[in-house]
Amino acid sequence: MRAFGYARPADAGEAAALLRAGARAMGGGTDLLTQLDRGILPADEVVDLRALGLSGIEHDGGGVRIGATTSVADVERDAGIGERFPGLRQAAGAVGSPQLREMGTVGGNLCQQVRCWYFRHPDLQCWLRGGETCYAQIGDHRKHGLEPGDCISVAPSDLAAALLVLDAEVETTGRRMPLADLYRKATAERRSTLVLEPGEFLTAVEVPRAPDASTYVIAGERAAWSFALVGVAAARFGDDVRMAAIGVSNLPRPLDPDDPAAGLPGLEMTRWKRRLLETLASDARAAVGR
Amino acid sequence: MTAKLVKTEAVVEGRTEVRWTLVEEDDTPEFEDGAPTRPVGEPTPRISARARTTGSARYTVDVALPGLLEAVVLRSPHANARVTSLDLDAARAVPGVRCVLGPGEGPEHAGSPLTDAPAFAGAAIAVVAADTPDAAEAGVAALAPEYEVLGFVSTIDDGFEKQDFLEEPTEHVRGDPDAALSAAEVTVEASYAVPAQLHNSLEPHAAVADWREDGLTVWSSTQAIFDARSTIADAFGLEPDQVRIICEFMGGGFGSKFGVGPQGLLAAELSRRARRPVRLVNSRREENLAAGFRTPAKMDYTIGASRDGRLEAVEATAMIGMGTGGWPFPVLEPVKSVYACPNLRLMTAPVRMNLGPSAAFRAPGVMEGTFGFEQALDELAEKVGIDPIEIRRLNHTENDPESGKPYTSKGLLKAYERAAELAGWEGRDGLRGDGRVRRGMGVASQYWWGAGGPPAYAEVRIGKSARPTVTVGLQDLGTGTMTACAVIASERLGIPAGEITVHAGDTSRIGHGPASGGSMTLASIAPAVRMAAHSVRTDILGLAADMFEIAASDLTLEDGEIRSVDGTLREPVTEVTGKLGNAWISGSGSRGPNPDGMNVNTFGCQIAQIAVDTGTGAVTVERVVAVHDIGRVVNPMGARSQVMGGVLQAIGFALMEERVVDPTTGTVVNAGLEDYKVPTIADVPEVVCEFVGDPDPHLRMGVKGLGEPPIIPTAAAIGNALAHALGVRLREAPYTPRRVLEALGA
Numbered sequence A: 001m002r003a004f005g006y007a008r009p010a011d012a013g014e015a016a017a018l019l020r021a022g023a024r025a026m027g028g029g030t031d032l033l034t035q036l037d038r039g040i041l042p043a044d045e046v047v048d049l050r051a052l053g054l055s056g057i058e059h060d061g062g063g064v065r066i067g068a069t070t071s072v073a074d075v076e077r078d079a080g081i082g083e084r085f086p087g088l089r090q091a092a093g094a095v096g097s098p099q100l101r102e103m104g105t106v107g108g109n110l111c112q113q114v115r116c117w118y119f120r121h122p123d124l125q126c127w128l129r130g131g132e133t134c135y136a137q138i139g140d141h142r143k144h145g146l147e148p149g150d151c152i153s154v155a156p157s158d159l160a161a162a163l164l165v166l167d168a169e170v171e172t173t174g175r176r177m178p179l180a181d182l183y184r185k186a187t188a189e190r191r192s193t194l195v196l197e198p199g200e201f202l203t204a205v206e207v208p209r210a211p212d213a214s215t216y217v218i219a220g221e222r223a224a225w226s227f228a229l230v231g232v233a234a235a236r237f238g239d240d241v242r243m244a245a246i247g248v249s250n251l252p253r254p255l256d257p258d259d260p261a262a263g264l265p266g267l268e269m270t271r272w273k274r275r276l277l278e279t280l281a282s283d284a285r286a287a288v289g290r
Numbered sequence B: 001m002t003a004k005l006v007k008t009e010a011v012v013e014g015r016t017e018v019r020w021t022l023v024e025e026d027d028t029p030e031f032e033d034g035a036p037t038r039p040v041g042e043p044t045p046r047i048s049a050r051a052r053t054t055g056s057a058r059y060t061v062d063v064a065l066p067g068l069l070e071a072v073v074l075r076s077p078h079a080n081a082r083v084t085s086l087d088l089d090a091a092r093a094v095p096g097v098r099c100v101l102g103p104g105e106g107p108e109h110a111g112s113p114l115t116d117a118p119a120f121a122g123a124a125i126a127v128v129a130a131d132t133p134d135a136a137e138a139g140v141a142a143l144a145p146e147y148e149v150l151g152f153v154s155t156i157d158d159g160f161e162k163q164d165f166l167e168e169p170t171e172h173v174r175g176d177p178d179a180a181l182s183a184a185e186v187t188v189e190a191s192y193a194v195p196a197q198l199h200n201s202l203e204p205h206a207a208v209a210d211w212r213e214d215g216l217t218v219w220s221s222t223q224a225i226f227d228a229r230s231t232i233a234d235a236f237g238l239e240p241d242q243v244r245i246i247c248e249f250m251g252g253g254f255g256s257k258f259g260v261g262p263q264g265l266l267a268a269e270l271s272r273r274a275r276r277p278v279r280l281v282n283s284r285r286e287e288n289l290a291a292g293f294r295t296p297a298k299m300d301y302t303i304g305a306s307r308d309g310r311l312e313a314v315e316a317t318a319m320i321g322m323g324t325g326g327w328p329f330p331v332l333e334p335v336k337s338v339y340a341c342p343n344l345r346l347m348t349a350p351v352r353m354n355l356g357p358s359a360a361f362r363a364p365g366v367m368e369g370t371f372g373f374e375q376a377l378d379e380l381a382e383k384v385g386i387d388p389i390e391i392r393r394l395n396h397t398e399n400d401p402e403s404g405k406p407y408t409s410k411g412l413l414k415a416y417e418r419a420a421e422l423a424g425w426e427g428r429d430g431l432r433g434d435g436r437v438r439r440g441m442g443v444a445s446q447y448w449w450g451a452g453g454p455p456a457y458a459e460v461r462i463g464k465s466a467r468p469t470v471t472v473g474l475q476d477l478g479t480g481t482m483t484a485c486a487v488i489a490s491e492r493l494g495i496p497a498g499e500i501t502v503h504a505g506d507t508s509r510i511g512h513g514p515a516s517g518g519s520m521t522l523a524s525i526a527p528a529v530r531m532a533a534h535s536v537r538t539d540i541l542g543l544a545a546d547m548f549e550i551a552a553s554d555l556t557l558e559d560g561e562i563r564s565v566d567g568t569l570r571e572p573v574t575e576v577t578g579k580l581g582n583a584w585i586s587g588s589g590s591r592g593p594n595p596d597g598m599n600v601n602t603f604g605c606q607i608a609q610i611a612v613d614t615g616t617g618a619v620t621v622e623r624v625v626a627v628h629d630i631g632r633v634v635n636p637m638g639a640r641s642q643v644m645g646g647v648l649q650a651i652g653f654a655l656m657e658e659r660v661v662d663p664t665t666g667t668v669v670n671a672g673l674e675d676y677k678v679p680t681i682a683d684v685p686e687v688v689c690e691f692v693g694d695p696d697p698h699l700r701m702g703v704k705g706l707g708e709p710p711i712i713p714t715a716a717a718i719g720n721a722l723a724h725a726l727g728v729r730l731r732e733a734p735y736t737p738r739r740v741l742e743a744l745g746a
Ligand SMILES: Cc1cc2nc3c(=O)[nH]c(=O)nc-3n(C[C@H](O)[C@H](O)[C@H](O)COP(=O)(O)OP(=O)(O)OC[C@H]3O[C@@H](n4cnc5c(N)ncnc54)[C@H](O)[C@@H]3O)c2cc1C
Pocket: A024, A025, A026, A027, A028, A029, A030, A031, A032, A033, A034, A049, A068, A069, A072, A094, A095, A096, A097, A100, A103, A104, A105, A106, A107, A108, A109, A110, A111, A112, A113, A156, A157, A158, A159, A200, A201, A202, A203, A225, A226, A227, A228, B674
């Protein structure tokens, strides 16, 4: 691994300045360090955000506020979340392994990079990494998305799907926005699926109110410790059922509860995922009732 | 004791080796029928369990020596290329770099492990040894290689199309297959394909070499310390006695770690040049690119049978994806050896591909071939309307179908019976259900070698404090061989296994012991250990006879005591050994040859019960019943743990493990543990394990091997269970959600 500098500032302004100068943000580092190890989006400096006082879970009124550096394990363990946001707890519990959940943070989970095996290949520089070619489209894309596009990799964050159906908002160093707006498709000019500007980072996630019922279901490649092939979250507010999926599109993808695979035709090697998506969507819908 | 040289034959993973060995006459009495064998046959915890779990066990990667250099290898990113530029001098100029080897360099008398014509992504081009890993990596970066990129072959079909074979394809014919096939009342044609499975031993390939004036010491993670020694000695023009190989603990090898490997050769050459000890350890990625794999294969079977299910003829073809090295594994062995069948044609084509060299992997060839043939056999059973176990019984053979030789023992029929009972085979059709989740049960037979044989030597010593040591010339790759050695010595010495120290993994301590492979290790060493321990026992009892004035034949050793048969004498062994001062009693033992004119094989059968979710394609193995004939079981706890490991590794093969090669670049896209999935504890089913073999009457101690057998039938049984559950057969492993859903029409 190429050597890099490490800073752990106690001041958000200092962190932002370092990030603007080209450093990369780090929560638990469970994704970041494995990227740097392979020369993916290399940086000379890493800024650890965990000394900024951004950890903690606060319940107020009907909602909940989760600091960006709160560990995924703390979300999974939190009694209030377990009681009022069971789908979020299930999603936290679905992340990787116990070790990864202890180290991994909520901000890092929401901002993690795609898992496409070409993107993660140490010797290839694919389109999303700034290169010319999307190797997946001409190569082996059996685990990729259901949507055609410049990049066919899938959103990997379990928490993103669960938070999306809860109408979560994210707070960054400079603004507040619906979680859905944090993500957007990468373009030729901007090869990133996040809207964050240089120096900007997540400080918290807020869920305004508890649903009447919520759930998160995934199918992985083995019984535990696997990214979701497809993960589906559902929440019901009164008669209104919201659904979203990961593993099917570049972005955490809202679904139409009545036609979950709509607009997701599947690619040559991924059509099978439609069936999987339909099954999980119907399981999730059944779990929230109505 | 008199020693003589004998010529012996040993079957190592399907290949017969003939060798001369020195054996001593063995007058150790066999176990008598019904007499106690304690602790042989009783569960004994692994003697190294504490060291392994507390971290005090020293693996090769843990070896730290003063002045140690760290070595890093430059590997090709291209599937096929020529190196057009490489700046060795720039690497040598990097601060901290002590030695750099480029293409063609290496030990004087061996082919260089470094090449400027890399024929797979991951091929080694150069190696840099430096004071720190960072300096070594900086050295590698300074090499600034440039390549001319060439075309490549990444699939078996393309390699076959080009007729590019690692070795000439072979054909084996028995009887008249053409006539028998055209006359057959029933024929079945079936094709199966399996991917490359990657070993992923938790401990990577590693070596630490220390070249000194008076000789060379290499710590090596190896399954064969003596093979490692001869490879190193030959490569450097040294006498074997000048080379010492040490392997104290291993974290698996599964067939990929015979010899010293390129790590040992390169570390030794770097150490020779730099005059410093050198450590070379593979990263996980290097493991998965360059350290071997179970060969992918495409298998086609045409089976001819009578209407009542008797095999008349089989024609089978196996195309094996060798990569750039390895030997053609016996993929069609199950067709040849498991059932009676008078007519065969077996064709094997070992295809070259631009991938790393393949390596033996726990039951190489046979496991993949069992996956194909045992499923094809079920297709025949279905076609003729016979129960799958019944068709196996019907085609049972009492003699080796190829040579006609009898087996020394064969408990296969007993295994079918017991497995069916334990699994509830009778009720299998009632399991299936018609909802979203379906269940199924499938069976498969297991055939393997596992006789062991000479040369294998052991020494047992006991001193003043009566805490014996057993010294053997083998290495324990994690299978518990050392514990079994303690158990065997314990029975003769009457001293608990836990109080016995076993020395292994060091070529300087004793003569040759078996490699850890081919299910041969314990079957080879067991009689030698028992013989050595018996000799010590005889001496102790002789001394006791003089001391207590009771005939030696009326004395025994039990629970650390010398006892008379009539019960009048009970004295601690230390009454005798305590008089030894600084001397000790020692005994040596050697393994004699196997009987002539007979085949020694292990047999067994497994039944898998699975559940498949037709909505998600997820297959769950719920239960595996494993019943094997391995002769006498020395340590049931160790044996059970071998079965658990074999079954689990086969579940990985059946459900999730698959090396994926990118068709555009020819590089492996899942050469790491996040995308190459191996099972975790959550995938472990209930495993019911029983041994039905009697002690083999033709082998000393009656012990056969167990390393390979448990992995052999599991995946085939899962395949048969899946077909039973779905009524659809999946022809390609692994059975991922994608393959299941596609088979169901998604
Ligand atoms: C083997 C393995 C399995 C995994 N399985 C799963 C899984 O099943 N599900 C899943 O969701 N994830 C999984 N992960 C991914 C990852 O471990 C988790 O998502 C984890 O929560 C990431 O958090 P982190 O704090 O460690 O992120 P980091 O590695 O610290 O950061 C990840 C990315 O986010 C950026 N970042 C971090 N914090 C912020 C912030 N506050 N604002 C803006 N950007 C930020 C970093 O720059 C980096 O690009 C897995 C990872 C591994 C290695």
